[in-house]
Amino acid sequence: MVTVSIRELTKKFGKVIAVNNVTLDINHGEFMVLVGPSGCGKTTLLRLIAGLEVPDHGRILFDGEDVTDLPPYKRDTGMVFQNYALWPHMTVFENIAYGLRIRKVPRNEIKKRVKWALELVKLEGLEDRYPHELSGGQQQRVALARALVVQPKVLLLDEPLSNLDAKLRVEMREEIRRLQKELGITTIYVTHDQEEALTIADRIAVMNMGQIIQVGTPYEVYRRPRNLFVASFLGRCTILWGKVLKVSRDYITVESEGHIFKGIVPSNDIKVHVEEGVALVIRPEDVSLEGDASSCNIVRGVVDWISFSGDHLDVKVKINNSRILLTLDADADINVGERMTIYIPYDSVLILPAKGVYEVAYAKEL
Amino acid sequence: MSIRAGITKLARKYNLDSFILVQLVLVVSILVIFLILPISTLLVKAFVHEGHFSIKYFRELFSDPEAIIFPPRGLMIRVETTYRYEILPNGTRILIPEKVIYIGKMGPDFGYLLNSLFVALMVALFSLILGVPTAFIMAKYDFPGKSLFSILLLVPMLATPFVNAFIIGKILGRSGVLNYILFEKLHILPYRIEIAGLPAVILIQTLTFFPIVYLNVYAAIMNIDPSLEEQAENLGAKGFKLFRTITWPLSLPGIAAGLVLVFIFSLEDLGAPIGLSGAFGHGLHQKVISFIIYDEFRKAVGGIAQIYPTTYALAVFLLFIATTGFLSIKKYISLRTYAMMVKGTLLNRRIKRISTIRALAIYVFLIPLVFISSFPQIGTVILALTDWALRIRPPLPSRFTWEYISSLIRDPSVFRAILNSLTYSSIAVIFIILIGTSASYLVARSRIPGRDIIDALVTIPIATPGIIIAVGYLLFFATYFAGTPLSPFNNPGLLLIFTYTIRRLPFTARTVFAGLQQIHVTLEEVSYSLGAGRATTFFRIVLPLIQGNIVGGALLSFVYSMGEVSTSITLSALNPTQGPITFKMSQAIYATAAVGSVCIAAALGVLLMILQIIAISISNYVLKQRVALIGV
Numbered sequence: 001m002v003t004v005s006i007r008e009l010t011k012k013f014g015k016v017i018a019v020n021n022v023t024l025d026i027n028h029g030e031f032m033v034l035v036g037p038s039g040c041g042k043t044t045l046l047r048l049i050a051g052l053e054v055p056d057h058g059r060i061l062f063d064g065e066d067v068t069d070l071p072p073y074k075r076d077t078g079m080v081f082q083n084y085a086l087w088p089h090m091t092v093f094e095n096i097a098y099g100l101r102i103r104k105v106p107r108n109e110i111k112k113r114v115k116w117a118l119e120l121v122k123l124e125g126l127e128d129r130y131p132h133e134l135s136g137g138q139q140q141r142v143a144l145a146r147a148l149v150v151q152p153k154v155l156l157l158d159e160p161l162s163n164l165d166a167k168l169r170v171e172m173r174e175e176i177r178r179l180q181k182e183l184g185i186t187t188i189y190v191t192h193d194q195e196e197a198l199t200i201a202d203r204i205a206v207m208n209m210g211q212i213i214q215v216g217t218p219y220e221v222y223r224r225p226r227n228l229f230v231a232s233f234l235g236r237c238t239i240l241w242g243k244v245l246k247v248s249r250d251y252i253t254v255e256s257e258g259h260i261f262k263g264i265v266p267s268n269d270i271k272v273h274v275e276e277g278v279a280l281v282i283r284p285e286d287v288s289l290e291g292d293a294s295s296c297n298i299v300r301g302v303v304d305w306i307s308f309s310g311d312h313l314d315v316k317v318k319i320n321n322s323r324i325l326l327t328l329d330a331d332a333d334i335n336v337g338e339r340m341t342i343y344i345p346y347d348s349v350l351i352l353p354a355k356g357v358y359e360v361a362y363a364k365e366l
Numbered sequence: 367m368s369i370r371a372g373i374t375k376l377a378r379k380y381n382l383d384s385f386i387l388v389q390l391v392l393v394v395s396i397l398v399i400f401l402i403l404p405i406s407t408l409l410v411k412a413f414v415h416e417g418h419f420s421i422k423y424f425r426e427l428f429s430d431p432e433a434i435i436f437p438p439r440g441l442m443i444r445v446e447t448t449y450r451y452e453i454l455p456n457g458t459r460i461l462i463p464e465k466v467i468y469i470g471k472m473g474p475d476f477g478y479l480l481n482s483l484f485v486a487l488m489v490a491l492f493s494l495i496l497g498v499p500t501a502f503i504m505a506k507y508d509f510p511g512k513s514l515f516s517i518l519l520l521v522p523m524l525a526t527p528f529v530n531a532f533i534i535g536k537i538l539g540r541s542g543v544l545n546y547i548l549f550e551k552l553h554i555l556p557y558r559i560e561i562a563g564l565p566a567v568i569l570i571q572t573l574t575f576f577p578i579v580y581l582n583v584y585a586a587i588m589n590i591d592p593s594l595e596e597q598a599e600n601l602g603a604k605g606f607k608l609f610r611t612i613t614w615p616l617s618l619p620g621i622a623a624g625l626v627l628v629f630i631f632s633l634e635d636l637g638a639p640i641g642l643s644g645a646f647g648h649g650l651h652q653k654v655i656s657f658i659i660y661d662e663f664r665k666a667v668g669g670i671a672q673i674y675p676t677t678y679a680l681a682v683f684l685l686f687i688a689t690t691g692f693l694s695i696k697k698y699i700s701l702r703t704y705a706m707m708v709k710g711t712l713l714n715r716r717i718k719r720i721s722t723i724r725a726l727a728i729y730v731f732l733i734p735l736v737f738i739s740s741f742p743q744i745g746t747v748i749l750a751l752t753d754w755a756l757r758i759r760p761p762l763p764s765r766f767t768w769e770y771i772s773s774l775i776r777d778p779s780v781f782r783a784i785l786n787s788l789t790y791s792s793i794a795v796i797f798i799i800l801i802g803t804s805a806s807y808l809v810a811r812s813r814i815p816g817r818d819i820i821d822a823l824v825t826i827p828i829a830t831p832g833i834i835i836a837v838g839y840l841l842f843f844a845t846y847f848a849g850t851p852l853s854p855f856n857n858p859g860l861l862l863i864f865t866y867t868i869r870r871l872p873f874t875a876r877t878v879f880a881g882l883q884q885i886h887v888t889l890e891e892v893s894y895s896l897g898a899g900r901a902t903t904f905f906r907i908v909l910p911l912i913q914g915n916i917v918g919g920a921l922l923s924f925v926y927s928m929g930e931v932s933t934s935i936t937l938s939a940l941n942p943t944q945g946p947i948t949f950k951m952s953q954a955i956y957a958t959a960a961v962g963s964v965c966i967a968a969a970l971g972v973l974l975m976i977l978q979i980i981a982i983s984i985s986n987y988v989l990k991q992r993v994a995l996i997g998v
């Protein structure tokens with residue numbers, strides 16, 4: 001178990017800055033997820049940690065020891081790739097035993113450890129198969145076993161589940177989470193899937209354009225996004241534009257779309273001022289059809305759009321020129337064109353400075 | 367920061383380690399000593415006069431009245447009356463006057479510089495006319511017997527150097543097979559016809575080289591993503607419109623690459639001029655650049671001072687044209703492009719079944735093409751197995767014989783030539799595997815600056831005339847290695863190992879590079895992350911995965927080393943006992959007066975063909991694709 005410290009790391013490919021001055025600390029045994037849209041630099045950051053890319057600037061430390069100039073084979077990391085990268089000319093056993101053979105582990109010990117690793121990933125009995133004889137999920141488990149069997153200092157996973165179908169993906173991410181907790185290996189996991197990131201991580205680093213935008217627990221980054229990019233990238237939300245009317249100790253009062261909203265800033269160090277243009281972020285699950293008038297914004301509008309999603313309905317309510325997204329029970333009896341009154345708790349309206357608005361391009365169309 | 371730390375940092379930046387360094391040193395040193403320095407020496411010789419830069423020799427070259435003759439001298443078609451002996455049944459001999467149409471014998475003669483260019487342009491043009499339709503038919507239509515044709519179309523590519531030209535010469539000569547059948551027996555022709563000179567060279571080279579255009583265009587069409595054509599069809603294009611707007615423009619790179627290669631191969635070809643010399647003796651077919659340089663080589667036996675420097679200027683002129691051609695298509699023949707083309711062949715093809723009438727039209731085109739173009743190969747077998755060469759009237763074989771085939775083992779000088787070839791080619795292949803694999807690995811996987819130069823250097827031998835390499839070696843090694851085992855006067859055989867290495871390197875380098883491109887780099891990265899260093903990863907992961915490509919490429923390199931002509935016949939002239947198969951063949955056809963020697967050359971040709979068939983079949987099987995399509 002080691003800590004991984006990344007200090008002012010920068011990597012350019014030609015003119016493109018893939019990783020831009022990133023600093024990040026990962027604790028002993030922590031499960032850190034790097035998440036962001038494609039091209040945000042998350043994979044490059046992972047490869048820099050693995051030693052597969054060489055940084056232009058900055059340091060990488062494992063347990064305080066500088067590994068920046070070490071080649072990948074001296075870093076003692078275990079790596080799992082999106083395409084599994086199983087060697088087609090080797091059996092499952094040989095694939096898993098490879099790292100142990102490199103480390104000159106005695107033959108008997110190798111047998112024992114490979115058996116242990118196979119049990120860990122629940123693949124006992126498949127030692128003699130070749131990779132092409134395995135299903136995608138099984139290949140994924142072999143790749144994982146191969147990385148784990150050498151008991152690396154750091155486990156690095158690059159989009160390990162994106163080649164699996166949706167159901168298996170959910171199953172495997174629970175499995176990976178369980179194994180990681182069981183073994184306590186410091187783990188860095190790259191994904192573009194925000195839902196996967198939220199369910200699997202101890203902490204999440206949200207990246208965009210080569211930089212880390214916010215680091216925090218899944219709860220923090222989801223409930224208290226510090227800017228619009230994080231808010232719109234993780235989960236769904238409605239963004240309204242408004243102007244600050246009043247800043248008090250408890251709430252900030254904002255005028256938007258002809259309504260007065262009360263809301264909060266995600267963190268005390270984020271300051272907004274009267275007259276400032278701001279964004280209001282509202283999660284659909286926080287919007288309901290009833291509530292306590294003393295702690296809720298109450299908004300009236302017209303149902304504009306309904307979409308059936310199996311276990312729930314997505315509904316958009318039009319107020320003025322904007323639409324607020326909410327989710328309702330699947331059997332709720334509503335129709336497009338109906339008038340509707342919605343309740344949004346003050347605590348659930350996040351007020352964010354409107355700067356950096358261009359990043360919202362990534363936000364889902366609402 | 368200490369020096370050591372600085373070096374570590376730099377090494378990390380370019381991903382340098384001892385393994386890469388060893389490969390780099392190996393590749394660069396071989397390429398420098400055996401490619402760059404010899405050719406540089408040639409350049410220096412051509413451009414330096416009495417210690418100064420000078421274009422004196424070029425001026426002399428271009429002012430040679432035989433170099434450029436314009437307008438051309440001599441008529442291309444000329445009718446003459448000749449007399450032929452006929453023995454009457456009563457034993458009296460009479461002279462019968464006959465009209466003979468000579469095509470090419472007396473002209474045209476543009477002078478040797480323009481002759482070469484004229485021949486090369488014509489060969490490229492005719493290869494285009496034959497190769498492109500063939501490629502479209504084979505790529506786009508399905509008809510009965512297609513797979514048979516796809517094999518038969520490769521027959522003309524089986525190299526039977528000199529013998530092929532000799533046979534064509536014998537067939538087209540005044541008393542050859544063609545005249546015997548069409549004039550004497552069937553009386554279809556009103557006159558005898560003899561095709562010689564430049565037209566004969568053009569004919570032979572076209573038959574030999576058109577498959578290169580065919581294969582390149584075929585590969586280009588096969589690599590067009592079928593969805594591009596489907597999209598066009600979806601938008602309403604079909605038939606000729608589809609062809610003109612989508613298929614043709616997308617296959618243009620393949621056509622261009624094929625044409626330029628054929629142009630260069632024609633310029634450097636020695637097989638046709640020498641083979642025709644065997645059939646017709648001296649004549650205009652010898653008045654081309656490659657033959658003139660070759661002819662000068664015989665003077666070199668007395669030392670390189672015997673060669674007048676305009677010969678070097680002539681070689682540089684040839685090199686200049688070839689290099690210009692190479693640069694114009696470099697984009698399409700680098701390692702990278704080749705790998706891309708190999709990958710593409712996995713797509714699902716769009717092949718049309720066609721009506722019987724169209725199939726008949728295809729047969730009318732393909733059957734004569736296949737028959738005529740593979741006649742040199744058929745003829746070689748007949749020449750080797752019958753008394754054909756000894757028969758003058760009628761010029762047809764009368765009996766079967768093992769005599770010539772068995773002389774491959776019985777005749778000590780022939781057997782020695784075979785052993786020489788096997789030895790040189792085997793050793794060359796070891797070098798080729800080492801350098802080809804290393805070079806491809808460097809280009810594909812390292813981050814060394816300048817790896818594009820390595821890419822260019824291992825592909826440029828495809829387009830470098832062998833005769834240039836021969837001249838360069840003669841100059842470089844005779845000047846700087848006189849008296850050592852590397853002197854061309856002592857051991858031309860040793861140098862041949864290296865000319866084969868350089869000239870046949872591209873085959874292996876390309877197949878290996880294609881293999882590396884198909885291995886996902888993460889397979890190696892996992893190995894690094896598990897603690898294996900560069901060398902371990904190379905031997906345990908990379909090598910097992912590309913071994914098929916190495917074997918396939920090495921077999922091609924081997925077999926085309928066995929058939930290598932230009933450097934083999936020129937350098938060996940300095941010490942004939944070390945001559946390989948092709949040298950023996952050239953001697954048998956051109957230099958030896960004995961009639962049966964032609965048949966021994968044919969027997970050697972049969973041996974070469976068998977080796978080629980075996981090597982290409984295994985190679986195709988291992989690589990699961992057609993042989994190195996560009997630049998065979």
